[in-house]
Amino acid sequence: MGVVSLFRVAPEGGITAPKGFRAGGLHCGLKKTPRNDLGAIVCEVPAAAAAVYTTNVFQAAPLKVTRESIASGGRLLRAVVVNSGNANACTGAQGEADAYAMRAAAAAAFGLGEHEVAVASTGVIGELLPMDRVSAGIAGLPAALAASGEGAEQFCQAILTTDLVKKEVCVKLDVDGCEVTIAGAAKGSGMIHPNMATMLAFVTTDAAIEPQALQSLLGETTDLTFNMITVDGDTSTNDMLLAMASGLAGGGELAPGHADWDAFAAAFRHVCETLAKAIARDGEGATRLVEVTVTGAVTDGSARAIAKTIVGSSLVKSAVFGADANWGRIIAAAGRAGEPINPETVDIRLGHILVLSGSRPIPFDEDEALAYLKGDTVNIFVDLHNGKGEATAWGCDLTYDYVRINAAYRT
């Protein structure tokens, strides 16, 4: 990646690293074990806000409330309050009232207007929130907030469900000579997992950026990152990605055309891509990350569709689990993506190992392929030789543990 030099990764940083942000988390009693299940990010100034939401017809109540806050507050937010353990989805009028009550309680606790607060939930679908516990928890949040790494850590823990690891990233770059920080935190157990109402991601930055420019960047970046992870093709009722920009880093306002815009966009993409890949790698039962890169498609959109079809194929995913260099499944998945392909010109590589050239099998060393496929990350390269479109998608292998986790989850 040639763009890496435009920014630098800050391994120790988290969502409180950008200037102006505090965060925290605590246990209010939604999870049975004493792990954090309630958290918040609060900005000391109104932050430019942008969000993208699940496309599922069934949208959880908190998404409606957050949408309303961002729209009616001039696209500025001061805080987001998040619970895990309960998705507040398919909960009807009472669920909506509860999401508004969460927002009101957080606004009161932090001394903010209601429309300055966003709400997110993740957890089991179809159960009402125990609002007494939520309200008591929110009242305790102001004392739990910190601008330190510990605050970010407590927040990260508060949004996890079946995740095995927390997902955090932080990068820095220079804008008009001032150091700008972008950080992110996410949850999602890899598999798009409706009953756990799956993916939440939060990006904070101290860059100065107008809300509409942030929304456009967020939308474009989501298409290349979060929308390129596909694990079992399911789409949750609660997915939400929220970005907040405090503008406290100094430097001029960022927008397309600014000398440092490309660096900011690349850094922002790196944050989103790192979180998205971390979600795919932490897939339920997953043993390895699968990265599929398609080149030579007629358009980038076509390449995206093909890459996602391959990385989402149960047969490809099973083959990766079995370290089986089964290129027949890869080409068959490409062929059913509904996109233009010349059936005579396809090359496929597994890492550095060429297995198909001009749509014809190439003899390869099975032991070498086995060793490659047993690695931590499997890269599948598909060159269609049919245009200039390209894309990368991420997923994970399909394992016994996926079946075990999902066969027995609810009961």
Add this chain to the structure above:
Amino acid sequence: MGVVSLFRVAPEGGITAPKGFRAGGLHCGLKKTPRNDLGAIVCEVPAAAAAVYTTNVFQAAPLKVTRESIASGGRLLRAVVVNSGNANACTGAQGEADAYAMRAAAAAAFGLGEHEVAVASTGVIGELLPMDRVSAGIAGLPAALAASGEGAEQFCQAILTTDLVKKEVCVKLDVDGCEVTIAGAAKGSGMIHPNMATMLAFVTTDAAIEPQALQSLLGETTDLTFNMITVDGDTSTNDMLLAMASGLAGGGELAPGHADWDAFAAAFRHVCETLAKAIARDGEGATRLVEVTVTGAVTDGSARAIAKTIVGSSLVKSAVFGADANWGRIIAAAGRAGEPINPETVDIRLGHILVLSGSRPIPFDEDEALAYLKGDTVNIFVDLHNGKGEATAWGCDLTYDYVRINAAYRT
């Protein structure tokens, strides 16, 4: 099904039951074990022929040859020759030449014109056919043909790959007072399974029907039957459904408007639906058949899309394996199908057990649900209360054995 009375199931019948058809199979050496791997169906008169093929961009060579035979022979066929163990897909110019050679050898063996012969293959992708074995085998086919049930049995065995059971069905009905028979045979291990180049199905009948009417009926029926089984969403390079009608039963020519057309169409659909469900039930690793019926959609097409999305969801399939009444996954799958749904009016039943009404959870007896979900067949009913569209889709559960079979298949 009120239409069942329009025809009668003939449990002992197979593809040789309709007048004019002989069939057979033998082992020519494509499978390592001494199981049949080459078969044929031959009709004593030119039979009206119709076929549908995989939509995959990568189509195996035999499909091209069959398409050409049907088109250039006035949509009449006398025979189809089929091998298993090798898909003759992704095999380039040599593969095409081999498919033509198979057709020529069969035409010579049966004393037919080349354009009276169709060809089908199923098995591993990307390997050339050992044509010496295939040719020797085809030369032996005439002696292997029989109009008896034994001929049908030997043919059924010859088309199987990882199937655990053979799939056969036969029905009878009266047309103009003459007894007409429709029979079918299929292979497909349930999972749409590209490397085994998956589903082949053959329907024979002694009804008199014009080829175009047969093609129209085949297309419409496929949309309601074979196209409604979705197991892992993958589409093979070799899928083919071929119907042949000898016209030897007597009675007038069938076409829409004929007094017995509806009965014939219902019987034809029963044959296709029975084979399709048998494929889903014999899914790799499957322990139960899943039948999803969607009603109250805006159109039948919309209902089909929603039913297929639900039955294809890995999360729904895992939950069925675990006998977990996880309606949250069902509603979330419905919501991502991309079809119009009123999120406030959805009912869901698991068999007779109502679990969601007006999109709100209904308390139900967990033990009763567990007992129901442990049955041999699981029926999921989704009523959207949003129109008059309806459809049924079939699939199977996702199990440890699916992962085992597909992780280790090729090697």
